[in-house]
Amino acid sequence: MLKLQGIFPPLTVPFNHEGDIYEAKVRFNVEKLNLTQVSGYVMGGSTGESVMLSTPEKARLWDLVAKHAGPGKLLIAGTGAESVRETLELCSLAAAAGYHAAMVRTPSYYRGLLSNTAAQVLYFQAVADSSPLPVLIYNIPQATGLDISAEAVVRLSEHPNVIGIKESSGSMEKVMRMVAECRQGFQVLVGSAPTLYPSLSMGASGAILAFANAAPYAAITIWEAFRTREWEAAADWQRRITLAARLVTTVYGIPGLKYAMDLNGYYGGLPRLPLVAPSAQAKREIEEAFRGIQG
Numbered sequence: 535m536l537k538l539q540g541i542f543p544p545l546t547v548p549f550n551h552e553g554d555i556y557e558a559k560v561r562f563n564v565e566k567l568n569l570t571q572v573s574g575y576v577m578g579g580s581t582g583e584s585v586m587l588s589t590p591e592k593a594r595l596w597d598l599v600a601k602h603a604g605p606g607k608l609l610i611a612g613t614g615a616e617s618v619r620e621t622l623e624l625c626s627l628a629a630a631a632g633y634h635a636a637m638v639r640t641p642s643y644y645r646g647l648l649s650n651t652a653a654q655v656l657y658f659q660a661v662a663d664s665s666p667l668p669v670l671i672y673n674i675p676q677a678t679g680l681d682i683s684a685e686a687v688v689r690l691s692e693h694p695n696v697i698g699i700k701e702s703s704g705s706m707e708k709v710m711r712m713v714a715e716c717r718q719g720f721q722v723l724v725g726s727a728p729t730l731y732p733s734l735s736m737g738a739s740g741a742i743l744a745f746a747n748a749a750p751y752a753a754i755t756i757w758e759a760f761r762t763r764e765w766e767a768a769a770d771w772q773r774r775i776t777l778a779a780r781l782v783t784t785v786y787g788i789p790g791l792k793y794a795m796d797l798n799g800y801y802g803g804l805p806r807l808p809l810v811a812p813s814a815q816a817k818r819e820i821e822e823a824f825r826g827i828q829g
Contacts, residue, residue, distance in 0.1 A: 536634055536668055538698055538721045539739050540573030541753045542610065543746040544581040546792055547595065548801050555591060559801040560598045563747075566800060566829075568604035570750045571758075573740065575599055576637060578612030578628075580677050581744040581788060586806045592624065596631040610742075614639030614672060618660045629666040636667040637700060637742075642678035654686040662695040671699040674725065676784070684711045691716035700725050700742050706732055713737035727753065727779035731772040734760045745779040748794035748802075749827050778823035786816050794820050798829030 548559035564575065577599045578584045578592055587595070596611055603609060611628030613636040615621045625636045638661055641648055648654065662669045671690065675681035681703060690696045691712075701709055702725030712722050713736055724733040727745035730753065734741075746753040752775050759768035782791040789812045792802030797820070804811055812820070 535697055535719055536608070537739075538573075538608070538610075538635070538670070538723055540571070541740060541746050541750065541757050542574050542576050542608070542723070542742045543567060543572055543750060544576040544579035544612075544725075544742050544744055545599065546747055546788065546795065546802060547582050547587070547806075548803050549806055553806060555594060556801070556803065557598060559803065560595065561602045563795075563800050564599055564602040567750060568602075568607070571754050572607070572746065572750055574608030574610065574634075575603060576610040576612060576742050579637060579672070579742070580612075580639075580674055581747070581791065582612065583788060583806050583809070584612050589624070589627075593627050593631070596628055596633060600632045608635070609633040610635045610637050610670065611667070612637045612639070612672070613667075614641070616641045616643050618657065621661050622664050625661070625665045625667050633667060635670050635697065636665055637670045637672045639672040639674060640678050640680050640682050642680040645678070645680045649680055651683050651686045651689070654682050655689050658686075658690050658696065659693060662690075662693045665695060668695055668697040669693075670697060670723075672702075673699060674702040676702070684708050684715070687712050688715045691720040697721060698723060698739070702726060704729055706736060709733050709738055710736045727783065728776045730756050731760060731768045734768075743779075744783055744788075744791055745775065748782060748791060748798050748800065749775065749778070749824070749829055751829070752827050775827060778820070778827055781816075781820050781823050786812050786820065790816060790820055793817055794824055795829075797821065797824055798827075800829060
């Protein structure tokens with residue numbers, strides 16, 4: 535089974551002044567991140583503004599990241615869509631680009647009909663049955679408005695082509711339950727930097743962190759300190775990053791994250807409309823929070 539351990543940045547998408555993909559800056563960010571000890575890259579997740587990308591744009595980004603990723607970096611493609619059919623089409627494109635796993639979000643437009651365990655299990659089983667790539671469930675209820683139940687995840691963990699979950703709800707209780715009840719080898723990765731160290735302590739195998747686009751070394755330091763049992767160092771770094779991580783995720787989101795990337799020597803740039811650049815006040819808060827947290 536593919537091992538998903540360590541820190542994975544869910545890459546942002548650089549756009550030029552015309553609003554098109556800025557290919558040179560995609561290469562710049564990936565090659566700069568190659569110099570760190572990140573385990574690999576996610577392209578096409580929420581942080582990558584995937585809901586505002588066309589299928590040809592997603593395919594182009596998958597190709598670019600695969601081309602410039604360093605040796606040994608694992609590649610995960612965000613392929614989730616509202617229908618099983620479209621999700622599988624995207625999984626096939628990602629497989630053709632050389633990706634190692636597909637990260638599939640919960641469909642949510644018809645959330646009233648998809649909020650029960652049976653419907654959630656059916657969707658992911660149908661995807662996993664036919665996907666050419668191993669499937670990583672993606673749960674981000676703050677974006678989708680739908681929280682996949684721990685019961686559904688436990689049942690899905692028995693599917694041989696479902697290898698894990700990216701759990702972004704921030705619920706420590708849920709992480710603990712999934713680690714305890716899912717089949718052996720099922721991997722729980724978290725998507726919340728403010729809860730990284732406690733999640734690792736509960737058995738998470740790693741993390742897919744938007745924060746790591748702007749400050750990969752800080753995230754990696756927590757992972758390495760945990761891995762080498764330097765508990766005090768891990769807890770200390772968790773305290774240091776918590777405010778900054780909150781500002782560029784739950785408070786100011788992708789626009790704030792892209793500004794933090796610009797501060798730390800990566801290319802963030804502008805988000806795609808209707809998202810807009812952070813306000814002057816937001817920029818000041820981000821600057822202060824990231825003081826001492828280098829890229």
